[in-house]
Amino acid sequence: MAAELTHFIGGKHVKGTSGRFADVFWPMTGEVAARVPLASKAEIRAAVENARAAQPAWAAVNPQRRARVMTKFVDLLNRDMDKLADRLAREHGKVIPDAKGDIQRGLEVAEFATGIPHLLKGEYTEGAGPGIDVYSMRQPLGVVAGITPFNFPAMIPMWKFAPAIACGNAFILKPSERDPSVPLMLAELMLEAGLPPGILNVVNGDKEAVDAILDDEDIQAVGFVGSTPIAAYVYARGAASGKRVACFGGAKNHMIVMPDADLDQAADALIGAGYGSAGERCMAVSVAVPVGQKTADALVERLIPRIEGLKIGPSTSLDADMGPLVTRAHLDKVKGYVATGVKEGAKLKVDGRDFRMQGYEQGFYMGGCLFDEVTRDMRIYKEEIFGPVLSVVRARDYDEGLRLAMDHEYGNGVAIFTRDGDTARDFVAKVNIGMVGVNVPIPVPLAYYTFGGWKKSAFGDLNQHGPDSIRFYTRTKTVTSRWPSGVKEGAEFSIPVMK
DSSP, X not given: OOEEOOEEETTEEEOOOSSOEEEEEETTTTEEEEEEEOOOHHHHHHHHHHHHHHHXXXXXXXXXXXXXXXXXXXXXXXXXXXXXXXXXXXXXXXXXXXXXXXXXXXXXXXXXXXXXXXXXXXXXXXXXXTTEEEEEEEEEOSEEXXXXXXXXXXXXXXXXXXXXXXXXXXXXXXXXXXXXXXXHHHHHXXXXXXXXXXXXXXXXXXXXXXXXXXXXXXXXXXXXXXXXXXXHHHHHHHHHTTXXXXXXXXXXXXXXXXXXXXHHHHHHHHHHHHHGGGXXXXXXXXXXXXXSHHHXXXXXXXXXXXXXXXXXXXXXXXXXXXXXXXOHHHXXXXXXXXXXXXXXXXXXXXXXXXXXXXXXXXXXXXXXXXXXXXXXXXXXXXXXXXXXXXXXXXXXXXXXXXXXXXXXXXXXXXXXXXXXXXXXXXXXXXXXXXXEEESOSSOOOOTXXXXXXEETTEESSOOBSTHHHHHXXXXXXXXXXXXXXXXXXXXXXXXXXXX
C-alpha cells in the first residue's frame, strides 16, 4: 500500500482530514509511491491561524538572529543534499545531477537571505527641515503564501519562503501535489535550523486549496509559478481580494543563432537547454532560430546526431542526460503536441515518441524530438509544450529573428549566439524579453539579481529573488519626526513644506 503523506502545520506533520487524496508517482517506474492529502478550506485556515499566531514574535526577532536561522538552514541543505536529491529525482523524474542543481539554486537564494540585516536597512535624513528628521523602514507584511509548480520542487519554494521568512513574515507553502515530499523535508530542515513552529507551514492541495489561499483575508501576499492561464487566474483573484500578487507563467524561449556563431557551441547549448530535465523548465530553449539558410542547414545537421545520442536513464542515474517526464498524463500531452506538429506540416527530423527504457517499461519516458521548418502560425510554435521537443524556425536575416522573439506573446527568456559585439548589444537593447543571454542559453540570473519575464510570462510589478523579493515581502513605512524644542507656537494651516 502506498505511503500516506501529510501536511506540515505548526511545526508538526498533520494528517489530512478532507478525505481527498492524489497519487504521487515515481516517473521512472510508473508506480504509485505515495498518496498526498488535498487540503480543504478548513485545513488552509488552520495553517493560516498557526502562522498568524506565530508571526508577531518572529517579526520581533532582530534581523541578525533571523539571518542565523537561514545560515543554519543552508548548512543543513548541504548536509542532506544527497538525500534531498534522491527523493526529488524519484518523485519528479529529473536525474540526480539535475536534482542537485535544483536544490543548489534554491540554496543560493537562502544564502542571499542571510544578508537580511543589510537588505532591510531603510533611509535616514537628518535635518530635512527645521528640527525635522525623516527616515524610512521596511516591515514584514504578516502572513504570506506561495503556490509552486512541479518542475522545481526545491528551488522555487525556497525562492519564495527564504526571503519572505528572513523579512519577518510567516509563510504558507502550497507545493505541487505531483512531487510534494521535498517541500515537506525543507520545512523539517527549517525547524531544525531554529525557525519557530508555525512560521513555515506546508499545505498540500489542488484548486480548492489555491482558492482558499487567494480568498483568505489574513494572507497579505501570494507568489505563484505555473502556466500562464493559471497565473492570470491567480493574479486576478488574489488582487481582487486585496492581496499583493506576483505570478510567473509560461514561456517560449528563443535562441537566435547568427551566421558568425560557433555552431558546435550553439548546438551543444541547444541540446543542454532544450533537453535537460526533459524540457520541463520554464527557461528551456524550445525554439532555435538560425539566421540564413546556410546557418540553418549546418545547425540542423549538428543537432540530429546529438539528439539521437541523448543518454536517457532512470531518475536515480548519475550520468544520464535526462530522465522521464513527471506523469503519464503529461507524457501523453507532449506526444500529442508532436503529432500536432506533424499534422501541421513541420518536418520531424528526430522522433523520440517510441523510446522505451529497458527495465523501466512502465516509466514515463520519451526521447528527444526535433522539428525543422516550423512556422509562426503552428501550435507547436505558439504554445508551451514543456517537454523534450525543439523547434527550428528559420529566419532570413537578423531583423526577422529579432522580430520572432519580440512578437511572441511570451517573454520569459531569450538568447543570441554570435561573435559580433555590435549585434549582441543591439539585440540586448531592443528585445522585449525579461531575461537575455549572450552566448548563454539559459540566462537565469544569480540569486542577488531578480528573476522574471515580460509580456504574458509574468503578472505583477516585482520579480522573484534578489532585491525585488525584499520589496515584495515588506512594506515601507516613512516617519517624519520633530521634537517639542523645534515646534513653533501656534497652529499651522498650510500644507507642511521644508524651507
